[in-house]
Amino acid sequence: MNGRLQQWSVFVVCLMIVLRTESFFVDITYVQSAVAKGAVCLDGSPPAYHIDKGSGAGINNWLVHVEGGGWCNNVTTCLARTKTRLGSSKLMAKQIAFSGIFSNKPQFNPDFYNWNRIKVRYCDGASFTGDVEVVDPATKLYYRGARVFVAVIEDLLAKGMKNAENAILSGCSAGGLTSILHCDNFKALLPVGTKVKCFSDAGFFINAKDVSGAPHIQDFYNDVVTTHGSAKNLPQSCTSRMKPSLCFFPQNMAQGIRTPLFIVNAAYDSWQIKNILAPGVADPHGLWHDCKTDIVKCSTTQLQTMQEFRLQFLNALSGLGSSTSRGYFINGCYAHCQTEMQETWFRGDSPLLYNKTIAKAVGDWFYDRSPFQKIDCPYPCDKTCHNRVFDQQEYPLV
Numbered sequence: 330m331n332g333r334l335q336q337w338s339v340f341v342v343c344l345m346i347v348l349r350t351e352s353f354f355v356d357i358t359y360v361q362s363a364v365a366k367g368a369v370c371l372d373g374s375p376p377a378y379h380i381d382k383g384s385g386a387g388i389n390n391w392l393v394h395v396e397g398g399g400w401c402n403n404v405t406t407c408l409a410r411t412k413t414r415l416g417s418s419k420l421m422a423k424q425i426a427f428s429g430i431f432s433n434k435p436q437f438n439p440d441f442y443n444w445n446r447i448k449v450r451y452c453d454g455a456s457f458t459g460d461v462e463v464v465d466p467a468t469k470l471y472y473r474g475a476r477v478f479v480a481v482i483e484d485l486l487a488k489g490m491k492n493a494e495n496a497i498l499s500g501c502s503a504g505g506l507t508s509i510l511h512c513d514n515f516k517a518l519l520p521v522g523t524k525v526k527c528f529s530d531a532g533f534f535i536n537a538k539d540v541s542g543a544p545h546i547q548d549f550y551n552d553v554v555t556t557h558g559s560a561k562n563l564p565q566s567c568t569s570r571m572k573p574s575l576c577f578f579p580q581n582m583a584q585g586i587r588t589p590l591f592i593v594n595a596a597y598d599s600w601q602i603k604n605i606l607a608p609g610v611a612d613p614h615g616l617w618h619d620c621k622t623d624i625v626k627c628s629t630t631q632l633q634t635m636q637e638f639r640l641q642f643l644n645a646l647s648g649l650g651s652s653t654s655r656g657y658f659i660n661g662c663y664a665h666c667q668t669e670m671q672e673t674w675f676r677g678d679s680p681l682l683y684n685k686t687i688a689k690a691v692g693d694w695f696y697d698r699s700p701f702q703k704i705d706c707p708y709p710c711d712k713t714c715h716n717r718v719f720d721q722q723e724y725p726l727v
């Protein structure tokens with residue numbers, strides 16, 4: 330090969346890598362100014378986020394997406410959390426990969442690629458609802474998630490979000506729940522003229538009994554709300570009607586949210602199957618173990634139980650209300666969080682519902698091009714699913 334041809338080949342190979350790379354790394358930003366406001370992670374460290382700035386026509390558009398990671402429900406589990414990235418910004422990776430809804434390429438993220446895209450790190454353990462003034466000198470635990478939420482939004486407003494034309498609050502899992510719980514608060518913090526909508530990925534956790542008949546998730550959420558002092562920060566339209574801890578469930582509080590809201594959720598959400606329907610305590614002999622790691626390993630009776638769970642999920646979803654400002658994309662998959670990964674957000678082989686990818690359904694809804702309120706047929710009818718298969722080792726018995 331002559332020199333010119335070699336150079337050209339190297340150039341073409343590099344170009345192909347750049348075009349095909351589905352993710353890139355973004356540095357962490359610590360919100361130091363939050364510390365003086367007492368808006369800190371469980372261990373007292375500053376909150377943090379990752380931001381990739383918008384460009385061109387997207388320069389005044391802001392996507393604020395909240396990271397997930399379950400909850401801590403008492404001193405023991407919250408203390409354990411301070412030893413992880415989910416309780417301390419000191420332990421967070423300095424860079425994380427952006428893809429899917431965070432992608433900066435139109436071919437991977439057609440409607441939001443040029444927006445300001447922010448991933449807010451989760452480090453309070455209560456979906457950003459906690460606010461306890463007192464810090465126990467023995468444990469030194471800070472329950473301040475609600476303050477963290479406001480401090481992060483204020484920091485982003487100062488960085489240019491005060492000029493936002495379009496803004497979305499979104500999130501995955503516990504962050505998806507945050508995007509529902511804080512939707513109206515987010516809208517209220519933004520300028521009056523900003524078009525604001527919220528969108529929850531895998532955050533519609535339902536109040537279902539576990540396979541032993543116990544109200545496991547209801548008791549767990551009650552502990553979370555009590556430990557973190559969350560009651561005063563949950564939507565008042567709900568807490569005025571029922572016990573605050575029940576207002577952690579979207580089925581009870583989503584209808585009272587005034588800002589437009591979109592729900593993306595698998596009907597057989599793998600986190601919910603593992604932790605709400607068949608948690609370890611409800612399955613002492615581990616009969617559900619294989620089924621929870623891979624849906625194709627479920628027995629006929631287990632699948633029947635999961636079909637009943639789907640019906641409970643759809644019944645709970647009616648708590649969203651039927652207004653066309655509501656959108657939903659409920660696929661019949663065994664999955665959890667489908668927006669942050671390229672393969673489930675927008676790619677040739679991504680999940681489809683009525684021929685639309687999640688990215689297209691959400692984009693069309695946000696820009697008022699078309700509403701989207703669709704529910705998939707029951708498992709195993711949908712051949713576009715990316716059903717999760719969990720590694721036996723990575724899979725903790727909860």
Ligand SMILES: *[C@@H]1O[C@H](CO)[C@@H](O)[C@H](O)[C@H]1NC(C)=O
Nearest residue numbers: 401402403404405406549552
């Ligand atoms: C804290 O919560 C965990 C998980 O639900 C539970 O196993 C443990 O017994 C609780 N600890 C205390 C001290 O209440």
Ligand SMILES: *[C@@H]1O[C@H](CO)[C@@H](O)[C@H](O)[C@H]1NC(C)=O
Nearest residue numbers: 681682683684685686703713
């Ligand atoms: C989806 O698109 C394919 C190919 O474009 C078409 O044949 C099919 O009828 C569409 N299905 C639905 C449900 O719209």
